[in-house]
Structures are given as structure tokens and as C-alpha cells.
Amino acid sequence: MFFPSTANMREQNNTIIVSIAMTILLLVAFFCRIKKQAAMAAKNKSKKQPKLPPGPATMPVSGNMHQMMMNKPVFRWIHRLLDEMDTEILCLRLGRVHVITVASPEMAREVLRKNDAVLTSRPASFAWRAFSFGYKNTIGSTGDQWKKMRRVLASEILSPAMECRMLGRRDEEADHLVNYVYSHCNNGTVDVRHVTRHFCGNIARKLVFGRRHFSTPPQANSGGPGHDEEAHIDALFTALDYLSAFSVSDYFPALVGLDLDGHEELFNGLLNTFGRLHDPIIMERMQEWRALRRNGDERREVADFLDVLVSLEDAQGNPLLSLDEVKAETLGILIATVDNPSNAVEWALAEMVNNPNVMKKAVDELDVIVGKERLVEESDIQNLTYLKACIREAFRIHPYHPFNPPHVAISDTIIAGYLIPKDSHVILSRIGLGRNPRVWVNPLEFRPERHLNNATSTMVLAEPELRFVSFGAGRRGCPAVSLGTSITMMLFARLLQGFTWSIPPGADKIELQESVSSLQLSKPLLMQAKPRLLLHLYELDRL
Template sequence: MSRCTTPGPTTLPFIGNMHQLIWNKSSVFRWIHRVLDETAGAGALTLKLGSVHVIVVACPEIAREVLRRNEAAFFSRPATFASNLFSYGYKSTSLTVVEDQWKKMKRVLTSEVLSPALESQLHGRRVLEADHLVRSVHGQLKLTPGDCIDIRHVARHFCGNIIRRLVFGKRCFGESPGADEQEHVDALFTLVNYVYSFCVSDYYPGLVGLDLDGHEKVAKGVMSTLDRLHGPLIDERVREWSQRRKAGNDRRDVADILDVLVSLEDADGQPVLSMDEIKAQTVELMFGSVVYPSNTVEWALAEMMNRPDVMQKAIDELDAVVGKESLVQESDIPKLNYLKSCIREAFRLHPYHAINAPRVAMEDTTIAGYLIPKDSHVIVSRIGLGKNSKVWPEPLEFRPERHLGDGAAAVVLAEPDLRFITFGTGRRGCPGVSLGTSFTMVLFARLLQGFSWTKPPGIGGINLQESPTSLALAAPLVLQAEPRLAPHLYA
């Protein structure tokens, strides 16, 4: 017989646990996980925020029941102020709350934007950015005191440059990189921090507009920045294709992802996507491509600096597979199993966001013997899965070898069994596994192959403290670098 709900802290009339959420506002996810730890391994926790049940899942078996076996019952997303704003009224793929809209945008993504054909067509642009990465770091060594490199800056801007080049056909908004690109990257990280951030008005809709916790102002600021930077490029491209259609000259081959989104036509020759759909999907491509790869690579390098044996194994694999006479390429990734294990371990131990995007129960559903009431929000904890001691021995240790298995099969970054979360799983999992793997692995492998990394003088070990407001490193990772390849490879 089903129990009413999963265990949880005592609630108050009308507000439930909202008072505790407000008291812990600066770090809600850490408070949630402290409460989760106190449930003595139940694997799930129920909070009551206003009238909404919020179920937090920290057990792979329960996560698989929610996201795979009962996915249809948990298909939708919560309607929140930020997710509505960031998706231009739920027009994008991952944030939409409407199944028909999701089907439309998912079809566009899988068959057009993330198709193998377009990925192959844009390969040269990704190579240009990978080459620029190595040259840029090499050039910085001559300009920085003590040959120190800010890994966070390098990683975030590599990811920003490459996705802008793929989407807009240009790596920067003006003639040369500057403040706009920094604002762009900062806005994307803020978006991820605020998209599902337990805003009070999300549970009391009558409070929307009062902005009691300041979330609405921040979300509007993010969209102001993105509209200012993306808007003129999208408007210009839409006008261009509209003029081509009117002139009967719309047969130009697409040059980038924005061309794909703008040029799609139905059987009557009308655009498939509205302006808001194009803008929403552009934003979604941007934040998914910048935030998660750059954070993972920064954490992987930070952990490896405290584990010289792991660093040496990774370098040895690169030298054996690629050598030192040419730069590592995307085609080498399938053979770099130890490097992929390092990245998997960083995903497991150091996700950027503590929770996965929430789901909404569309009907009363029983999961693991618990009754999940209709309209409940179900959240899978990235921390709870990745650091689950029942799944991972010594879960706080950085041990890439745990992902190698018997060595017979190639290591992949995806984790369909939900022992931790990389690209998600099921119908609403990330469709960009191939591109995401490429971004992450090329960044990681080029930095490791191109340079020998050491701690700055006077530092005994890298401080692995997390930021108070996210799971990123509290301070940017700064390391000394020395070129380890022939000079012509940096030219």
C-alpha cells in the first residue's frame, strides 16, 4: 500500500516549509541537501512550498522510475517567472511546459540543428576555435606575470566563442572581443543560476510583480543583456531571409545554426519558427554550451592538480594516442578513454547546478511505494546521485578509474542509468550529446596536450572549496603553464 508522501520536515499551515526556504535563501540547495541527509537514506524528500509538494530524489532507482519508467506522468516542467521569461513564453525545447511545443522544437533540434550533417558541415569552425584556444593561451604566457593562466576565463570564453561562431557565424559581437562577450558569458551563467531557483512568487503567483526576493529584477536584467546582444543579429537574419523569399531567391545554403532556424519552411513556403521561437532556442543553445563544459573542465583540472598521478596518466594517454607532432582533434576523442573518465568523474563530483531541471506530476503517481500527488514538482538531485555512497565507494574522492570498467568498451560521457547526471535521459534529455562531448573534450584535451600545468609558487594544493551560491569553484583556477609541444604548433 502506498504511503502518502516521502519523508520531510514538519510543515506549518498555509506556508508549509516556505519559512525555512526563506531563512536559507542564500543557499537553498545546501539546506535541502542537509535535510535530505537527515532522512536516514530514504532516497527522497518532500517539502511543502505553499500548496505545492516538492519531491527531491537522491536515489538512482527512484530517479529512473521518474525519468524513464514513468516519464509520461512527469513530462511537464513547472511554470515559473524565470523559465517563462528565459524561453520567451515557453517557446524553447527544454523549458517549455506544453508537450506539443516541445515536440515541435525537439523535431527541429534533432533533425536540423543537431543533425549529423550540420555537425559535419560546421566541423571546420570548431577546429578554428580549438586552434585559437592553443594560440591564445600560448600568447597569454608572454603577457601575464609568472606565466599564470586563468583557466576559468579561458574555458568560459572558449565555449562562448565556439557556440557564437556556430550559431551566428561570428565569434564576437563587434569587430573584436571585448566587454560584450564578457557580459554575454556572465548573463548565461546567471540564467542557469536563476532559471529554477525557488523564487517565492513561483509558489504564490499572486506575488508576481512585487519581487520580494529580487529574482525578477535579476531575470529581467539577463534578458535585457541577451536581447541587446542577440536581437540585432537575429532581426537582420530574419529580414534577409524574408527578402529572399519575396524575391523567390531562398535557395542559399545555410551557413550556420541561425540560418537553419530562420530558413525552415512549411509546405506552403512559410517560416516554421516564429521570431520568439528562434530567440528562445538560440538562448537555450547558448547556455547549454557554455556553462556545463567550462565548469566541468575547470573542476577536472583543479582535481588533477592535487592528483599528479592522474595528471600523468592523462598526459601519457594523449602522447600515446595523438603524439606531440600534431594537435588533438575531435576524431581522437573515442580513443581517449582515460581523459573521458576524468571528465565523467568531474561531472559526477562537481555538477554546476545541484539539481536537475524539475518535472511536474501530471497525475497522481506511485513511485517507489510513495504517492506523488498530481501537480507535485519532482527534482532529481545531481549531488544526491553523484555522491551516493551506496553507488559510489568513497564518493568524495576524485577517482577516474572507477569509470573505466573492464576496459573493453569505449567510455562515453552520457550516463543513462542516472548514477549521476551529465546530459540527462529519456525524451527530455539533452539531444546535444555529440556536440556537448566535442566541446568538453576538445577544450580539456587541448589544454592538457598543449601545456604543462603547475601550481603557482607558494601554493601547496589547490583549494577545492565551492562557491557559496553555486557548485563552481569559489575562486577561479589560476595555474602556471609551460608549452610542451613544438613551437610551430602554436603559430
């Protein structure tokens, strides 16, 4: 039997030890190489990965929520941060949600053009869920529901044919406007906010429901708003103010029901008002069209927007829209009609009465284009270039809303080189765009002439370059540009043509002070008005 010698055994052991040592060294070298490559990859990734937009430091879990709750109104706090940080894009984290504010036209175009497909969704919100009856109208819905309602709104409600058909109703309200102001202007000052808001409310009800009043007003009102109409317009504007508010439960959904902001109780009260006023009309109209379908009678021609909504049918001949969809779209149209025209005209008149040269140019244009023998009509609007410049300037400096409705990112995207994470809320600052000193010279000065550069009679109120926001843009932009222009310009032109406006006695000028909690004038605009046309033009029965 052979036994290895001690020398051989030592040699074998040394070989094994060397082999093990070499293996260990190779493994160490391998892992070191892997670690180095991983570190380099991470470093390279960190270099390439865009950063979030600038913003204030955040707290764990809550982010900037504590600051939001301590700084009311929130929109003024956000704009202070934009100024203090000297930035045109700002990132706040409210709970898990990144809220990105954009105040640059270039970035706004990136949002609504380049990244439009990624930013078409809307956020979940107690307010929008309530007022859209479960995200069922065009404004609040997403996905297939939004496509359905957008198609109905754009192709049926706001079609050129329907707009032409509704011309007579809009003309009636423009006549009522002149008559109403004429009947009140000899009693002292005229409340311009009251006049503009109720004109918009009247015309919205006339287009949607076919009536300007929910019930017959007493003769003493001279066609003015009654108790229900007052309650209706108050509810619409209250809803507008709170739909754009920042609510804690929107970012911490588990808190819905606790009503930490006090919004939920308010919303329920508003819905009760809308239900009391809208539902009887909607139910009666749906029963009427249901009877037509059941009896196979020849369908009558649609008379208003509500008729359109309840008469639409699917491929099987059944109603296309449910009761909740009709209620939601009806309320959405009413809400979207009243704010911008009334606010822009009130601010424009306030600015112009303080600047007699601007007022004179506008009135002179009306006298040249229209004259004093007839009232201005919608067909004249295309030629009223200076008046449109005045309204554009009011939209620019004095928007009703500080932000446009939020756009939600359905995936990560990039804006101005910054990372916009999935589920972020992106909002355009109407103040930041319209008052941007990099874009506008002396941005707080009301100067309509700035819109006349290379302007022709085809000037429009929309701003495609997003240097300010009037009707929005992109897939979620307002489809009612033509109708909104008609309502705004007829309100403005009839007031300017029909009356000479002046500062009330005892005042040197109109105080152009914004409300602390909103962008409205801090006090309703009160002015003196004197008729400047032939007296028969103020009479409703002149035709």
C-alpha cells in the same frame, strides 16, 4: 354499526408499536452495518494508499516556505535535510506544490523511465517564462509546443549532418583556444575559468551566429573577448544561476510583480543585455531570408544554427518559427552550451594538478594516441579513454547544477512506493546521485579509474544508469550528447596536450573548496602553464 373492543384496540396498538420498533431496529442495524462497512473500507483504503515521501513538518497554507526563505542557498538546505532524515527521497511542500527530491539511481530510473510519460511537463516559472519568451523554446515549453521545438532541435539543429558541417567552426575555436593560452601563459598565471568559459562562449556564438565576436576586437586582445563578449558570458552564467533558483513567486504566482526575491529586476536586466547583443543579428538574418522568399531566389545553404531556425518553412512555404520562437531557441542553445563543459574542465584540472599520477596518466594517453607532432582532433576522442574517465569523474563529483530541471507530474504516480501527487515538481539531485556512498566507494575522492571497469574505447560521457547526471535522460534528456561531448573533450584535451599545468608559486596545492552559494570552485582556478609542443603548433596561420 360495529365498534372494536378495547382489547382489540390494545392488540392493534401493540402490533403497530412492535412494527415500528422492529423497523427502527432494522434501520439502526442497517445503518450500523453501512457505517461499519464504510469504516472498514476507509481503513483498507488507508492501508493501500501510499504515503508521501518523508519530509519536515509543514505549516498550513505555506507548507515549508518559511523554512525555504530562511535557509539560503536552498539547495544546501535540501541536501542537509536528506542527510539529517537519512533518506534518498524527500518531500517539501512549498505553498500548494509538493517538491520531491530524488537522490537514488534506482528512483531516478523510475522517474525518467518507468514514469517518464507522467513526468514530462515543466512548471510555470517567472524566470523560465521570461527566458523562453513565453515558454516557446525546447527547454521551457510543454505539450505540442515542446514537441514542435524538440523536433526542430533534434532533427535540424543537432542532426549528424549539421554536426559534421559545423566541424570546421569547432576546429577553428579549438585552434584559437591553444593560441590564446599560449599568448598569455608567459605573463604569469592563467585564469582557467576565464579560458574555459570564453572558449565555450566563443564556440556557442560561432555555431549559433556564425561569429565569435559581436564586434571586431582590438588587435591587442589577441582574439580574446571584448567588452560585449565579457558582458555576454557574464549574462549567460548569471541567467544559469537564477534559472535554477527557488523563487517565492514560482509557488505563489499571485506574488509575481512584487519581486520579493529581487529576481525579476535582475532578469529584466539580463534580457536587455541579450536583446542588445542578439536581436540585431537575428533581425538582419530574418530579413535576409525574407528577401530570399520574396524574390524567389535560389536558397543558399544554411551556414549556422540561426540560419536553420529562420529558414525552416511550413507546408504553405511560410516561416515555421515566429520571431519569439527564434529568439527563445537561440538563447536556450547558448545557455545550454556554456556551463557543463567549462565547469567540468576547470574542476578536472584542479583535481588533477593536486594528483600528479592522474595528470601523468592523462598526458601519457595523449602522447601515445595523438603524439606531439600534431594537435588532438575530434576524431581522436573515441580513443581517449582515460581522459573521458576524468571528465566523467568531474561530472560525477562536481556538477554545475545541484538539480536537474523540474519534472511536473500530470497525474498521481508512485515512486519507490511513495505517492507523488499530481502537479508535484520532481527534481533529481545531481549531488545526491554522484556522491551517494551507497553507490560510490569514497565518493568525494577524484578517482577516474572507477569508470574504467570493463571500459573500452567506446566509453561515453553520458551515464545511462543515472549513477550521476551528465546530459540527463528520458524524454526531456539533452539531445546534444554528441555535440556536448565534442566541445567538452576538445577543450579538455587541447589544454592537457598543449601545456604543462602546475600549481602557482607560493602555494602547496589547489584549494578544492566549493563556493557557498553554488557548486563552482570558490575562487577561479589560477595555474601556471608552459608550452609542451613544437612552437609552430600554437600559431593560428600554421595551416
